[in-house]
Amino acid sequence: MNSPFSLSRRAPRKVTQPFVTLAHGGGGTAMRDLIEDVFLEAFSGAGHPAPEDQARFDLAALAAKGDRLAFTTDAFVVDPLFFPGGDIGTLAVCGTINDLAVGGARPVALSCAVIIEEGLPVETLRRVVASMARTAAEAGVAIVTGDTKVVARGACDKLFLTTTGIGVVRAGLDVGIAKGRPGDVVLVNGLLGDHGAAILNARGDLALETPIESDCAPLHDLIDVLIAAAPGVRMMRDATRGGAAAVLNELAEASAVGVRLRELDVPLRPEVNGFCEILGLDPLYLANEGKLVAVVPPEEAQAALDAWRAHPLGRDAAAIGRLVAERPGRVVMETRFGGERIVDMLVGDQLPRIC
Amino acid sequence: MCLGIPGRIVAISDPDAMLAVVDVSGVRRTVDVVCVAQESAPLEELIGVWVLVHVGFAMSRIDEEEAAATLKVLAEIGEMDGEMEALRTGSLDLLPQAN
């Protein structure tokens, strides 16, 4: 079923059944209707769906944009599918755009593979697909190919998405997790932990009411701004699962430097702080979907911050620490009194510490 | 053990069930107020009161006078320390070249 977006000869029919069934993945007309009515309808507005089993790109046009191809993939299984500030569709588009962009690439196109549990309301699927199309269009990235599978009830949880993306890396730009040097400054583009707190709360088990929304956003434009202001940028990573703490630990290890953070400089929304205080969580480990950690040479740090703060996705940008030669491989938080603690990787998920 | 956090009661959600809504930095949660209610007064008296919240229960009223008294003792210790005000500065300078 490699050509879900291929155009059929007969006029597309609307899907009228309320729920997705196994027939919608069976390769017959039901599947064709689902693809044409739900996916093609939404995505053709966003780009140019391939009339073939694969999308094709003009190499010369790509080569004109930079000197290397970036290629990445990510799977999305978030529960619940819809949460304040976004849904699985916005995540799937933003996540892959961001994975391309933090490598210094300009995103070009995405694919989308969809695994649907039978019984999913068609309306739910339409909403997710509409979010994907809207997010991709706003980001100026096309969804050009894809695949759809329907599995028996219980074989997956409602809806899983996988997006794969290609982009072109700017000529000469060389960022990487091993490129940090002592003296460099660690920046984040805004308030940390919103997505993780929003998801944990949206699951509803904790019966808390918060105004916290996911920060889900495509970051490629913000990264353009950063590279213009700080061409010497050494490293960029979106701080998703494991939060900023995970990125900084990887950086410390790969660059063989120490990372020294200042607790007072870590930007947090008061509600996320309250949420973490109630549940005994550490916001540094909460996931983000619209925040990146960047490492820049000290002489470019102020320009980078100024440029970010002028951008809507970087208003609350902050310098949260610096790289040092001491204690390579370790992330150390300087607490508000000048005490210190080590910020290690977590073993598994952070669980509320209640008792 | 025993994570507890100060919050402010903002509404009575179910007076018969002794449930109220508490606000912690903009995060709200329904809590049991049996341990902080006064038998002689209506529950509405709790609105605006700061309480210590533990696992969904308001466990103690926070005594603002006692808090002020503790801070006063602390301030006196601080006054003995000449450098105290000098230490009340903002963030360490991470961006020295910019100044």
Next chain:
Amino acid sequence: MRFVDEFRDPALATALIREIGVLSARLERGRANPIAVMEVCGGHTHAIFRYGLEGLLPDLIEFVHGPGCPVCVLPMGRVDDCVAIAERPEVIFATFGDAMRVPGSRKSLLQAKAEGADVRMVYSPLDALELARRNPGREVVFFGLGFETTMPSTALTVLRAAREGIANFSVFCNHITIIPTLRALLEQPDFGIDGFIGPGHVSMVIGTAPYRFIAQEFGRPLVVAGFEPIDLLQSLLMILRQMAAGEARIENQYARVVPEQGNPAALKAVAQVYEPRPTFEWRGLGSIAGSGVRLTEPYAAFDAERRFAVPDIKVADPAACRCGEVLTGAVKPWACPVFGTGCTPEMPLGALMVSSEGACAAYYQYGGVRGAAA
């Protein structure tokens, strides 16, 4: 955040640390050992590491991290019992998040969940009761866990269930009480603790009177402390001042939350719903008389142990662990032969590696500034 931020003021901390330095230097004269202060409560242990307080204090002061982490001291056999209940098909097992990773002899609740048990993480026992209301066809069992702070919340939930006639709700009661355990510690020969930072949130329930024996019979000061870093530093200073004056008293630094008499409504619910067990086993410390409670006869219908014939498995602590000695301050975590090797937060062997409030896990994760440093 009000009543929090004021007690995190770095300038106040600096002043307190200076005072502590002056006083501890004076106290040190003639002493062979550092001044050992036990913070009883795991919440205090967590705060000490979170704010890096150990590294800011003079070397003459040593925190000994006490037994007040209910998740850590839960014996393996009780976790096995939990898993046995949770694995029953009719059961929804509701638990606080941090209890999910505690290893039993076969598996943790997290592993049982992965294998199909219906284990739900809740913030409050009230949420477990709500699960029972919403799932009348299922048996909802709440994992009652914690010291005197948490005991009233479970008791009040049982009373609520009784009032509403919710028959499909029960509690697997593992509540424990700190006072007999403090006495057991103090009765050990060569117990080298000079003073105690008392558990603030336990005390808001029980008040300050139950600690009097510590001063009167054992001549040690205890200061009931709040959980912010300034609270801890001020309490430490209060202990040192008592020591300098040759006194041993019970003081209350946390008067904003802790009334001297405790909370009468909470104590009433506790007295109504629980009775002491003859003895209860603590991981790392063994059996301690009168340290556990179970539901009283009138509330027997809400007792999961009576409802579901619990296997009541007894499992010995792993032989290599030195948790008991770490808990009493006799050895430091990194002196244990399995610390960081056979016993890590991924695969904890001993009690103290289990929760982030456990002394070993705290050292492992945050890195002891003095001994176990990176």
